[in-house]
Amino acid sequence: MKKSNKLKNKIIWIILIIIITVTLTRFVFKLNEVNSIYYEREFNATFGVSNFGGFSADTNVVDFGVINTGGTSTKEIVVYHEYLRQLKVKITYSGEIEQVISSVPYFYLEPKTERKINLIARARNEFKNYTGKIKISLIKI
Numbered sequence: 001m002k003k004s005n006k007l008k009n010k011i012i013w014i015i016l017i018i019i020i021t022v023t024l025t026r027f028v029f030k031l032n033e034v035n036s037i038y039y040e041r042e043f044n045a046t047f048g049v050s051n052f053g054g055f056s057a058d059t060n061v062v063d064f065g066v067i068n069t070g071g072t073s074t075k076e077i078v079v080y081h082e083y084l085r086q087l088k089v090k091i092t093y094s095g096e097i098e099q100v101i102s103s104v105p106y107f108y109l110e111p112k113t114e115r116k117i118n119l120i121a122r123a124r125n126e127f128k129n130y131t132g133k134i135k136i137s138l139i140k141i
Helices: 002-035
Strands: 037-049 061-067 072-080 087-095 107-109 114-122 128-140
Touching: 037 087, 061 072, 061 114, 072 128, 087 114, 107 114
Parallel strands: 037 061
Antiparallel strands: 037 128, 072 114, 087 107, 087 128
8 A cells, every 4th residue: 555655656746847847948938038039129009990091101100090990901011130040020919909900920030031011900890099019029049
């Protein structure tokens, strides 16, 4: 009986060590990604839904303009880098604008190449102005 309990305790300890190791490994990889950001830029973003259309020519803000309910508005951005190696590109949103912009999956960008990305905002069926931030992160891999 004692031998069975010792074996059971050893198995529990081994499983516990494996769980702790996996958790710490995930934490280290996440911390490494945060510390390996090569370049990061954040833009203010606005989007309006109304019963009339409109546009904006402001170059400091990613402004999707004003559109009718149920419509869409698209902004094209170009991502480029001159780093010596391939970088991972992540585009994230925060604020109310996060509710209406279609997400863009992360991608990898080779040196001295560019990639055009379409950010699409979809209007809901309520008149409202959405604001927030769009962050583009270039991460060393």
